[in-house]
Amino acid sequence: MSEGVQARGPTAAATPATASTPSMGRRVVGAVFAPPLAVLRYFGEHTLLLANAVAWLFRRPFRPRLFFEQMEFVGVGSLVIILLVGFSSGAVASLQAVDALAIFRQERFAGATVGISLAQELAPVFTALMITGRAGSGMATELGSMRITEQIDALTTFAVNPIQYLVTPRIVASVIMLPVMTMVFNAVGMAGAYVVAIYYRGVDVGQFVEHYRFWTDPRDYAIGAVKSAFFGLALSVAACYQGFNVRGGAKEVGLATTKSVVGGSVSVVVLDYFLSDVLRMFWPKLAE
Amino acid sequence: MDKTSNKDKDAHAARDERWQIRVRGIHKTFGPQHVLRGVDLDVERGKINIIIGGSGQGKSVLMKHLMGLLKPDQGEIRVDGEDIVPLDDVAMRTMRRKFGMVFQYAALFDSMNVVENIAFPLVERYRMSHDEMLERVRDLLRRLDLADVAGIEQKFPAELSGGQRKRVGLARALIDRPEILLYDEPTTGLDPIATQNVDQMIRKTADEFGVTSVVISHDMASTFRIGDRISMLYEGKILVTGTPDEILRSDHAQLKTFVETSGAVKLTGGASEASP
Numbered sequence: 001m002s003e004g005v006q007a008r009g010p011t012a013a014a015t016p017a018t019a020s021t022p023s024m025g026r027r028v029v030g031a032v033f034a035p036p037l038a039v040l041r042y043f044g045e046h047t048l049l050l051a052n053a054v055a056w057l058f059r060r061p062f063r064p065r066l067f068f069e070q071m072e073f074v075g076v077g078s079l080v081i082i083l084l085v086g087f088s089s090g091a092v093a094s095l096q097a098v099d100a101l102a103i104f105r106q107e108r109f110a111g112a113t114v115g116i117s118l119a120q121e122l123a124p125v126f127t128a129l130m131i132t133g134r135a136g137s138g139m140a141t142e143l144g145s146m147r148i149t150e151q152i153d154a155l156t157t158f159a160v161n162p163i164q165y166l167v168t169p170r171i172v173a174s175v176i177m178l179p180v181m182t183m184v185f186n187a188v189g190m191a192g193a194y195v196v197a198i199y200y201r202g203v204d205v206g207q208f209v210e211h212y213r214f215w216t217d218p219r220d221y222a223i224g225a226v227k228s229a230f231f232g233l234a235l236s237v238a239a240c241y242q243g244f245n246v247r248g249g250a251k252e253v254g255l256a257t258t259k260s261v262v263g264g265s266v267s268v269v270v271l272d273y274f275l276s277d278v279l280r281m282f283w284p285k286l287a288e
Numbered sequence: 289m290d291k292t293s294n295k296d297k298d299a300h301a302a303r304d305e306r307w308q309i310r311v312r313g314i315h316k317t318f319g320p321q322h323v324l325r326g327v328d329l330d331v332e333r334g335k336i337n338i339i340i341g342g343s344g345q346g347k348s349v350l351m352k353h354l355m356g357l358l359k360p361d362q363g364e365i366r367v368d369g370e371d372i373v374p375l376d377d378v379a380m381r382t383m384r385r386k387f388g389m390v391f392q393y394a395a396l397f398d399s400m401n402v403v404e405n406i407a408f409p410l411v412e413r414y415r416m417s418h419d420e421m422l423e424r425v426r427d428l429l430r431r432l433d434l435a436d437v438a439g440i441e442q443k444f445p446a447e448l449s450g451g452q453r454k455r456v457g458l459a460r461a462l463i464d465r466p467e468i469l470l471y472d473e474p475t476t477g478l479d480p481i482a483t484q485n486v487d488q489m490i491r492k493t494a495d496e497f498g499v500t501s502v503v504i505s506h507d508m509a510s511t512f513r514i515g516d517r518i519s520m521l522y523e524g525k526i527l528v529t530g531t532p533d534e535i536l537r538s539d540h541a542q543l544k545t546f547v548e549t550s551g552a553v554k555l556t557g558g559a560s561e562a563s564p
Contacts, residue, residue: 061412150395156357157389158409159381 049163049244050237053171056164066165070173074135074232075181081130082181083188089122090114090189094196098203107203111212114193119220120227123185125272128178128231132264136239139170140260143243144253152244167244171236178232179225186221219283227275234271235264308333308468308500309354314363316349323349324360325524331468336494336501338511341521342546347504350521351470354502355387356380367468385413388461388499389470393477394453396445402429402456403441409464428459431496432489451482455489462497469493471503475510483507487514508550512536520546 197203242260309331316324475483519529
């Protein structure tokens, strides 16, 4: 049955809708409310992505392989950097502590000072910043590239939810691996501090170790671990959000990577203050 | 058939033997952009249906609607008689199994080799033994003339040529034996010989696997070489539709301008000729 060519619509171009110019008042209101609305939208979209990722965590299929792959990427892949930065940070903190305490002839407290600083602040924050730079940027770039090359659309065509497949494993892996890497940072950091204090500055080894053992306790390390889990959450959500929402080409992927590193780093530092305050409030030291 | 639900009966009754997909009056707006403005389209079962149109006319948006990746603001899309617009997430995922999609640049997963890419839909959908999966992948590689490429199974997408990537993308789309294959500008970025090979691949796939093909294209030479039915999308609406001969005989102004500007085909009012 030949139907011939079927003309389906008007040949004339559809008239575009004329955009009405907003009044002066509306423009002023718009200008005033635009920045806070943009901030609300930014946090709202991150929260929605996180909520979605968490919801998909409990739905089948679970795909444990993806979680282990991401844990390897975030953790094992960052090990060399963490070892280098951890040792150097512990060493430099020890150097500064010994010199400062020497004013009061109290160098013996260097081990305790560095131990507490590392456990509560230096290790979680530096670890998070290092992993933001390495793994966070990697996540944003990988997801961004997948978006612009339609790999994320391809997942959807195979009835695979891209948030469950791509975002959930990255967030979970970061939350699990950040505390682990923080503990690695603590260990090598203390090794660096020990080397500098004992072999370079000549602090008595017995006093260094004894004061470290007396003044630091599991609570300090637990606070560091809790903080680093939150940092893992913040940096991975920032990275996944930026990568997942790339539109355009290679330039936009680069921009998304930059934004993910900036967003992740700023979140870590800002969160650090609030978490320090809240955790100290709810988890005071026995002596306090 | 006593156990058949009323819904199934209705869908069966509505199933049209000639038209596999029927689209009626769909509209889609993105912010201020009114991309689709009442599209009516019929996709013929078992044939190669080509949608032509310039850049930014909404071809890819229309294709995503056919597969349920986008929902229209208004209108209905019937696949085998069933309106897919109101389907929930679970029903939509089941419906999508009828479809395979070949992306413009293949969209192969960079982190997986050829076998893993092709087997991906099977891994995600079924509990199948590795050997059975590998057998199906190898069968497709043979049928798509990829089996002779040295070490193809273990190659990663970055190691494949443009044409090979397209074939691997097609193999991945075919592995779960879809009824409908969607091709998004399959010849974009290919040289003339590779383009001809992809055309042959689309024709062969339609004939050999008996699938309904929907091809989005602005390559006029390819369109007239392989198309069974051609529709032109213009400013968010299907402007004309017909067989290649009918399209060639058309004196529709926009169609004439679009087709003749390509240089591949010449419309001469009642008489027409295609470039070799």
